Amino acid sequence: MTRIGGDVVVETLRALGADTVFGLPGQHALGLFEALRRADDVRVLSSRVENNLAFAADGFARARLAADPRGPVPVTPMIVSTGPGALLTLASLQESRAASVPVLGISSQIPVAGLGGGRHGYLHELPDQQASFRDIVKSVHVVRTVSQIPTALREAWTVAATAPYGPVWVEIPQDVLLAPASLPPLREVTATPVPLEPLPELVAEASKLLAAAENPVILAGGGALRSGAHAALPALAEALRAPVVSTFGGKGVFRWDHELSARSWLEDWHTTEFLAGADVLLVLGSGLGELSSNYREFAPRGRVIQVEADLGKLESNYPALGIHADVRLFLRALEVPPRAADGRAEATVADLLARVESRLDSQDLAAERKLVDDIRAAVPEGTQTFWDMTIAAYWAWSAWPPDGAPIHTAQGAGGLGYGLPGALGAAATGSPALAVSGDGGAMYGLAELATAKQHGLDVTWLVIDDGGYGILREYLTGAFGETTATELARPDFVALAESFGVPAVRSTPDSVGADLAKAVRTPGPSVVVLPAVLKMFAPTHLEKR
CATH class of the missing domain: 3.40.50.970 (Thiamin diphosphate (ThDP)-binding fold, Pyr/PP domains)
Structure with missing residues (x-):
């Protein structure tokens, strides 16, 4: 059979590591779904509504991250058609962006001649479909020829897999998907995200503050979970003898029944005061937003160190020593002298949880x-x-x-x-x-x-x-x-x-x-x-x- 642009899409996705695609067909996307039919090593899972399809892709990526947090970033392709189909994914992609989930959205488009307001009257046509996605996803990529497909998908995949993870969007016109492909079969397309390393001077300052702290506390957010800090975080907490509170998005990065686990009662005033009373609060992968700050009631009285992969979230809510970095890489670079276990931290955690329990009992x-x-x-x-x-x-x-x-x-x-x-x-x-x-x-x-x-x-x-x-x-x-x-x-x-x-x-x-x-x-x-x-x-x- 003649290879077409759709085949180049599927070959590229497979080379990048995708073995499962979430897809819902549409008139402009026929070339993509024909290529998926021909592929014998890519599974296609459908849904009945596009927003649910995007939620399912999000769930697939989250489940793979949870199962293997240190493995390859599970960028998950999701394919829909133009216009109404594409727009129905917006609310779902907003969730993926807010939760840093690597979803690769691929949409068909009207033929190239109609892009940018050229010819009018195409089914599902929008004046500027890209504009609907620019403020939702991390990046938008538009393809106009078959030869552009591999690089556009590789760039999008790289952005999705770079900390902070998140959704990306690629648009490919109908006629490009159906056009004969002169490119040879693709098997070695690779994406290599650049690690988000912390600046050494900032790590040294954080080390100094933590070493001098008398009452350090750690707040572990979704960025700690996504980065795979499951081993490094307990090692730090035990060295510092620091209690760990997990945000709602960070639950699971620190063992629930660990003697230093203050758990996740972030809407409880006792927990809010517990965090506020730390002389040094180390915030790992959280923007200290509305939920994590108990609806802005949190008011820290000590120093805050905030490690966050999303640059825009650094000090966006509270003054801090802001460190732009992947949490796991920051923890790998951090050096603090271990402290003797004197039972004080464990006692403060036990007391906090007892007060939470008493409040609920009342x-x-x-x-x-x-x-x-x-x-x-x-x-x-x-x-x-x-x-x-x-x-x-x-x-x-x-x-x-x-x-x-x-x-x-x-x-x-x-x-x-x-x-x-x-x-x-x-x-x-x-x-x-x-x-x-x-x-x-x-x-x-x-x-x-x-x-x-x-x-x-x-x-x-x-x-x-x-x-x-x-x-x-x-x-x-x-x-x-x-x-x-x-x-x-x-x-x-x-x-x-x-x-x-x-x-x-x-x-x-x-x-x-x-x-x-x-x-x-x-x-x-x-x-x-x-x-x-x-x-x-x-x-x-x-x-x-």
Whole structure:
């Protein structure tokens, strides 16, 4: 067969290391999907809606990062068609950008003659499709000839895999994808991201500050997790005798039950004060944004050292010794003299966690705490978990023990609908996956039950049905005493799942642990529906009183 531009795309992706592509066909992308059909060493996973396709690619990349944080950066290709198909991925790519997930978005385009407002009247035509993506992704690349394809994809792959990781966007016109390819078959295309090394003088200053600190504390963020600092971080914490608090995005980089682990209760005032009281706070891979700073209530009283791969986040919220670097490379360069273990740090951690426990005990939250415990107990080791923006997820941000069951949430951008498609992407890696959604978020991804069934993906979906947008109901009622537009009509989720050929069960708060355990251990997709109205713990301003 005559090789075409689409074949060059697929050959380049395979040479760069892709073995799985998430794709949804469209008229302008026919050349790409014909090339994927011809390829016998690239798997194609579809979805029903483009935003869910992009969420699934994000979930695939996160699951591979969690499984092998020191391995090759798992840049994950996602292919869609022009115009409406491309634009539907924007909210999902915003999440990938906020959470530093390496997704390579590839879109077809109208023919070259129409680019930049040349000829008009093409189906799906936009005046400037690139403009929609420039402020969402790390970089945008446009191809106009077949010979440009390998370099454009290599450049995009390199940007996606360079710390901080993130999504990139490549556009290839329809006629380029269908054009005969005169290039020889491609097998040796490589991308080599430049390591983001710290400046030696800044490392030396950080070493001096930490060595002199009497009460050092470490805040480990998503950048520490993405960089694969799982071994270097405990070594530093033990040398410094420094407690470690993990941000919601950094959960899993430091062992949950480690004697120096102060865990992740970032919306708890005791934890906020614990961080603020450090004479030197070492922030690894966090921008100290809204969630990590307890909604801007955090006010450090000591020195802050901030190590961050995203240059724009350095000192964007708090003054600090800002060090632009990959966290793992910074930790490799850092030298601090080890301290004797006198038990003081461990005692402060134990005291903090006891105060958090006492605060929770003082509120009527037994049902919520039991639910998190029941879900965790039902999940076997090695299961990837994906949580939508729902009250159960807000609890999991703080309370979920991630060791052996990594947690992935949409708290980077905060959009609804992430849970199920993210879990489908993770299941495509061969790992069992759990998705947790509220009934509101579940409605965004119901069509993907067909995807789960078609591909036989091992995903268990827990839908917590409280009759509406539960967290927004709490916010509105708390602020104004009443709620508006949060109460939802919804389907019979059990019957609907069964109509897709997916086994489902309606559970209760008493039986949900057993129902989930059975579903998770049954191969293939399954759904557990739990009618329940959950509450959040008391907000920050009440905690301070």
